[in-house]
Amino acid sequence: SLSSRHCPWKMNQLPPKTPVASPVSESTNSRLEALDNLSMDSFWLEVENIKQSTEAEQEECSLADVKTQEEGEAEAEWLQDAGLAELLEPGSEQEQLLLLSTLTRTQAAAVQRRLDTYSRSRRRRNKPPVRDVRDIFAAGGAQDTAAEKEESNPDPLWHNLRTSNTQRKSQDYSCTVRNPGKEEMFNMDVAYSEQAAVLLKGSFLPESRKLKDGNALTRFKILKGRLGVTRIGDLSAQDMKKIPTLALIELTALCDILGFELKRNKAAKLKTTEKRLFGVPLNTLLENDQKLLPNTKVPLLLQALLSCLEKRGLETEGILRVSGSQTRIKSLEQKLERDFYSGLFCWDEVHQNDVSGLLKRFIRELPAPLLTAEYLPAFAAVQNIPDLKQRLQALNLLILILPESNRNTLKALLEFLSKVVARENNNKMNLWNVSTVMAPNLFMHKGLPNKIPEGKEKQLAEGAADVVRMMIHYQDLLWTVSSFLVAQVRKLNESNSKRYQFCDKRIKNLLRKIHADKDKVEKNHGEPSKIVKVHASLLLKDSLEVHLNNATRVADVLRQFQKNLCQNGWNIVNTVNLLKCNNSMDCTNLLLYEVGGNIGEHCLDPDTYLLDLYHINPHAEWIIKQNPSYPRMF
Numbered sequence: 001s002l003s004s005r006h007c008p009w010k011m012n013q014l015p016p017k018t019p020v021a022s023p024v025s026e027s028t029n030s031r032l033e034a035l036d037n038l039s040m041d042s043f044w045l046e047v048e049n050i051k052q053s054t055e056a057e058q059e060e061c062s063l064a065d066v067k068t069q070e071e072g073e074a075e076a077e078w079l080q081d082a083g084l085a086e087l088l089e090p091g092s093e094q095e096q097l098l099l100l101s102t103l104t105r106t107q108a109a110a111v112q113r114r115l116d117t118y119s120r121s122r123r124r125r126n127k128p129p130v131r132d133v134r135d136i137f138a139a140g141g142a143q144d145t146a147a148e149k150e151e152s153n154p155d156p157l158w159h160n161l162r163t164s165n166t167q168r169k170s171q172d173y174s175c176t177v178r179n180p181g182k183e184e185m186f187n188m189d190v191a192y193s194e195q196a197a198v199l200l201k202g203s204f205l206p207e208s209r210k211l212k213d214g215n216a217l218t219r220f221k222i223l224k225g226r227l228g229v230t231r232i233g234d235l236s237a238q239d240m241k242k243i244p245t246l247a248l249i250e251l252t253a254l255c256d257i258l259g260f261e262l263k264r265n266k267a268a269k270l271k272t273t274e275k276r277l278f279g280v281p282l283n284t285l286l287e288n289d290q291k292l293l294p295n296t297k298v299p300l301l302l303q304a305l306l307s308c309l310e311k312r313g314l315e316t317e318g319i320l321r322v323s324g325s326q327t328r329i330k331s332l333e334q335k336l337e338r339d340f341y342s343g344l345f346c347w348d349e350v351h352q353n354d355v356s357g358l359l360k361r362f363i364r365e366l367p368a369p370l371l372t373a374e375y376l377p378a379f380a381a382v383q384n385i386p387d388l389k390q391r392l393q394a395l396n397l398l399i400l401i402l403p404e405s406n407r408n409t410l411k412a413l414l415e416f417l418s419k420v421v422a423r424e425n426n427n428k429m430n431l432w433n434v435s436t437v438m439a440p441n442l443f444m445h446k447g448l449p450n451k452i453p454e455g456k457e458k459q460l461a462e463g464a465a466d467v468v469r470m471m472i473h474y475q476d477l478l479w480t481v482s483s484f485l486v487a488q489v490r491k492l493n494e495s496n497s498k499r500y501q502f503c504d505k506r507i508k509n510l511l512r513k514i515h516a517d518k519d520k521v522e523k524n525h526g527e528p529s530k531i532v533k534v535h536a537s538l539l540l541k542d543s544l545e546v547h548l549n550n551a552t553r554v555a556d557v558l559r560q561f562q563k564n565l566c567q568n569g570w571n572i573v574n575t576v577n578l579l580k581c582n583n584s585m586d587c588t589n590l591l592l593y594e595v596g597g598n599i600g601e602h603c604l605d606p607d608t609y610l611l612d613l614y615h616i617n618p619h620a621e622w623i624i625k626q627n628p629s630y631p632r633m634f
Contacts, residue, residue, distance in 0.1 A: 042437055043439065043440065043461055046441070050364065050440055075115070075117045077264075078114050079111075082249050083099055084099065088118065098495040098496065099492065102488040102491040102492055104193065106193035106253040106257060107249050107253045109256065110193075113256065114252075182219065184218055184221070184389070185221055185222075186223060186389065187223045188222055188223065188229070188484065189225045189483045190484060192254050193250060195393075196257040196390065220474065222477060225483055226608070229480060231479060232480070233603075235600070239600040239602075246489070247397045248397075251398065251401065254390070264375060264378065265373045265374050276337055276341070277333075277337055277340060278333055278365045285299040285301070297405070298408050298409050300340075302362060302413075304340070304347070306412060308347045314427060315426045316427055318427065318429065319356055319427050320356050320360075321437050322353050324355075324356065324357035329354050333358065360441045363442065364445070364446075370406055370442060371398075372403070375402070379395075379443075380467065383460075383467060391470065392474055395474075396477070399471075410471075417472050421434055435465045435469035435472065436465045439464040440464075442468060489599070490616070493597075493598045529549045530548045530611060532546055532548060532610075533622075535621060535622065536624035544557075544561055548611040548614060550609070551609075553609055553610065554606045557622075558592060558624070561624055590627065591627050592623070593624075594613065594617060594622060
């Protein structure tokens, strides 16, 4: 269940090590079993190392006592985080119409469910109930409550959900994998919860999954629609701020469909510290770093640690697994606190195992977990979803919910871990080895409770390691903004200037009206061709006229732009960064952006079909810019 509020193991209670299979055995299964057991032993050894490193500075932490929330309190917090808090106060619903108007049917059902629970809790406490979401769209003020409406006229979707959830309680939720080693398409055009609702009557194959066999991982390819794929970083900061609330609603809707309850920890109150590097909140670190290097998105200390390991540690056997000297690591931490920002700290003579120890210590010492205190239980509980594709869908949404600083820092770490795995032949650290060593550092935190049901240590530890494995292996897919979320952002931006007349009590009828209006607009704009202007003000004084048809892609426009630059002698403002060594124009150094209309700024996939994009956003400008070409995402 996603309702777990605890870390997945105890620091002070380790399960006994599983005996390794006999080395004289010729059985392939026995050899694999031996490797599996050895790998999980590495997990518990890492837990023991963490315990030893913190014993000397053990302190009581008030955050370990998580208060039980009263009924309705969790729903109120959820509505707050989902951008719908004003629905709790009658008379202020108009501000929420913009967000509600973008929801799919399953998302709207998720919102309604939380409001129903909150309303029932208020009635039990003899407080006036909040208005039903469906009443917001009513011409008159209906007085019956959400619960009464639901009982008298139940929604078929809710009936199916309840029936399915009751049936699924008896199912085996052990992890399964589909088509190991084969490639499957990953659909990001349709909301995940809507996809799950279609599969609601289906069943999951009771296949067992070998967590440690990297070759068994299914390969996924994102199904590209005609609007291409949007990566994290392709949208403007203004539009990205809308994504976490939409992702939270979608994640909750997906969990509802799958029969899981999504509960979150309360946000932790961070303690102040005298230190400048270790044990400092991410945002504080970044604020200090940005005074030295503006636009820094990943802490400079973490960048330095990763850079040092990439230069001299990737070939080191057992890197990350073999522990450095705790005495040296503590001494290095003190030297870094004193000398790092002055530039006096010398990395050249530092032992690589000590640097990896510093890296793990930096992650553990963050006042709040890198995966955040609120969503750490949800990350850990992803393992309970039986279908691999749906586990990845949930992880994708959780990563989008993370604060930007956490997400950027996590991506930098995962990119480094991928490089470690890529040198497996030299460092003897395969994907599962790396995952089992890093899982305790990401999922154990001194500020959160760590009690678990007795006998569940191994299951939860393997599950946490598998979540880390998925984040490393599928990070390109996970750092993608689904097309359906981008479409909802567009709808939010459009709704700022367009208001719908709500004359029906049901959200689903509102959505039907909106989608009908959208179909009319698309039909009106359905001309087979169009001539548009593409601007490149930083490169050219003139704009480029482009004739669009159903086959014109972004890559075609960039090639046309490159050809005209080379052949027509246009008045180029700055060619320095556009020229290759042989003085030919480098098209890969150019990007096409969609700016304005129903989007802030959107870096376009080279495979985007521009006539389709024009029909969706006819008022946008298209601007060619140079690729920032950073070696990392920060």
